Amino acid sequence: xxxxxxxxxxxxxxxxxxxxxxxxxxxxxxxxxxxxxxxxxxxxxxxxxxxxxxxxxxxxxxxxxxxxxxxxxxxxxxxxxxxxxxxxxxxxxxxxxxxxxxxxxxxxxxxxxxxxxxxxxxxxxxxxxxxxxxxxxxxxxxxxxxxxxxxxxxxxxxxxxxxxxxxxxxxxxxxxxxxxxxxxxxxxxxxxxxxxxxxxxxxxxxxxxxxxxxxxxxxxxxxxxxxxxxxxx
Numbered sequence: 001x002x003x004x005x006x007x008x009x010x011x012x013x014x015x016x017x018x019x020x021x022x023x024x025x026x027x028x029x030x031x032x033x034x035x036x037x038x039x040x041x042x043x044x045x046x047x048x049x050x051x052x053x054x055x056x057x058x059x060x061x062x063x064x065x066x067x068x069x070x071x072x073x074x075x076x077x078x079x080x081x082x083x084x085x086x087x088x089x090x091x092x093x094x095x096x097x098x099x100x101x102x103x104x105x106x107x108x109x110x111x112x113x114x115x116x117x118x119x120x121x122x123x124x125x126x127x128x129x130x131x132x133x134x135x136x137x138x139x140x141x142x143x144x145x146x147x148x149x150x151x152x153x154x155x156x157x158x159x160x161x162x163x164x165x166x167x168x169x170x171x172x173x174x175x176x177x178x179x180x181x182x183x184x185x186x187x188x189x190x191x192x193x194x195x196x197x198x199x200x201x202x203x204x205x206x207x208x209x210x211x212x213x214x215x216x217x218x219x220x221x222x223x224x225x226x227x228x229x230x231x232x233x
Contacts, residue, residue, distance in 0.1 A: 009053035009076050010104060012125045020121045027110045033057070033103050039080055039095040046089050048105040049081030055101020056164055058179060059093045059137075069144065069181030072137050073098075073156075075163025078129045084108045085115070085126050098175070099164055136226045143222040144181055149190040152180050154219035157200065159226065161209055172205045194218070 008014045013021060033055035040046055042062070050057070057080050059072035071093060074080050080095050080103075089108055115123045143152055156179060160169065173191075177184045191202040199215045201208040209215060216223065 010051040035100040050103045056099040068178040070179040147220040151220035155223040
């Protein structure tokens with residue numbers, strides 16, 4: 001159980017009053033989020049929901065031909081396990097840690113009990129987040145269909161940066177290609193194009209954002225559309 005004076009990095013929990021947070025305290029557990037850990041797979045029963053603090057979790061879909069693509073990205077702004085909020089304990093996508101960190105988790109059954117309280121502030125925050133996640137998923141679907149790999153990579157890097165307080169991260173071409181649903185060679189070419197323009201530095205699996213404002217200008221409209229629905233992260 002986390003201590004009462006621990007600073008909560010997750011924005012949903014941080015939005016609660018001290019009194020409302022204290023009510024949840026005994027049901028919360030701090031856990032590490034190791035790189036590559038699968039929190040649940042498609043079809044699994046969601047035993048726990050997770051409130052990331054300083055890690056990133058990707059929601060990915062696997063196709064029969066082996067193609068993998070990211071459909072949602074969750075960090076300190078949200079909760080992993082939204083189907084539980086909607087009354088379904090079965091996951092319809094895979095949740096995998098893409099950047100290691102930590103989270104607070106809670107048993108799904110206990111979350112349901114907490115949400116039954118009249119005028120639950122937690123429910124209000126979760127519904128607001130669910131709206132922004134639905135917007136992100138819809139915009140990502142359009143983005144993956146309509147925009148160039150370079151634009152999509154820029155959007156993805158910006159969204160990751162918004163949810164993770166660091167300009168540099170370790171990301172392989174294979175991992176990014178899975179997230180964007182494209183070939184590794186295309187990712188390499190896109191990263192080179194962004195680096196040539198001085199927007200990022202990419203070397204040996206490490207990517208650093210050098211010029212954020214310019215990267216925002218380069219990215220497709222989808223970044224601003226999703227960022228606007230989230231408000232300030």
